[in-house]
Amino acid sequence: MPPLVPLTDHIWLYPRDPNPERIQPNVGIIVAGRQTILVDAGNSPRIARRILLALDEIHAPPVSAVIYTHHHWDHVFGGMVFDAPAVAHEICRKHLAEMAAKPWSQAYIQEEIMRAPAREQGLRGMARAVDDWRSFRIALPEITLSKTLRLYGDGLTIEIEHIGGQHAPDSLIVRVLEARVMFVADAYYPPPPHQGRPDDTLDHKMIERLAGENMELYIDGHGDPLGLEEFRRLAVE
Numbered sequence: 001m002p003p004l005v006p007l008t009d010h011i012w013l014y015p016r017d018p019n020p021e022r023i024q025p026n027v028g029i030i031v032a033g034r035q036t037i038l039v040d041a042g043n044s045p046r047i048a049r050r051i052l053l054a055l056d057e058i059h060a061p062p063v064s065a066v067i068y069t070h071h072h073w074d075h076v077f078g079g080m081v082f083d084a085p086a087v088a089h090e091i092c093r094k095h096l097a098e099m100a101a102k103p104w105s106q107a108y109i110q111e112e113i114m115r116a117p118a119r120e121q122g123l124r125g126m127a128r129a130v131d132d133w134r135s136f137r138i139a140l141p142e143i144t145l146s147k148t149l150r151l152y153g154d155g156l157t158i159e160i161e162h163i164g165g166q167h168a169p170d171s172l173i174v175r176v177l178e179a180r181v182m183f184v185a186d187a188y189y190p191p192p193p194h195q196g197r198p199d200d201t202l203d204h205k206m207i208e209r210l211a212g213e214n215m216e217l218y219i220d221g222h223g224d225p226l227g228l229e230e231f232r233r234l235a236v237e
């Protein structure tokens with residue numbers, strides 16, 4: 001279990017798995033008074049249980065909300081473990097309701113690989129991440145937003161905003177305003193491989209716009225936390 005990475009007095013990171021085959025993104029942890037708010041749920045019940053253990057170690061208060069930044073499996077499949085409502089965009093809920101109706105099992109995943117070979121890498125990651133499909137379920141968002149939603153606790157304002165973009169139409173960003181920290185998740189990434197083209201790039205315009213907010217830290221889905229200048233440089237890569 002990787003140790004939590006402290007980012008500020010109130011914010012930690014359960015860091016991504018650096019092995020790209022594992023497809024385990026960063027999970028943000030915001031301790032706001034009597035509650036802990038998560039940004040994404042981990043890619044599986046196994047990772048989510050590790051997150052709970054890590055929260056115990058820092059004596060974090062109970063998880064009160066899990067924000068799904070978008071509907072991609074690696075950000076939501078841990079959701080069933082948390083005894084707290086998930087918060088997401090309305091489009092995310094719609095996608096997840098469709099995904100929840102599938103007959104999840106190793107056999108189903110094999111069939112999907114045959115049916116859609118372009119998704120093989122993601123599906124193999126999914127098969128590796130989830131070790132018990134019989135008890136698995138997708139925890140649907142109980143709270144949805146279409147534009148913005150703010151959560152408050154212990155002097156912190158957690159602002160959730162729909163940003164959309166080329167990676168996923170339901171992408172949200174999460175700002176912790178007082179800490180000047182922004183969770184961007186995958187919003188500025190290219191579309192997923194099976195939906196994109198070889199010449200897809202990062203969304204440079206989105207990066208420029210978000211860099212214009214002069215946050216101190218930008219945390220995306222699958223990279224290391226970036227300071228403002230490092231983040232700004234992504235706009236010209």
Ligand SMILES: [Zn+2]
Pocket residue numbers: 070072167168186
């Ligand atoms: Zn994604």
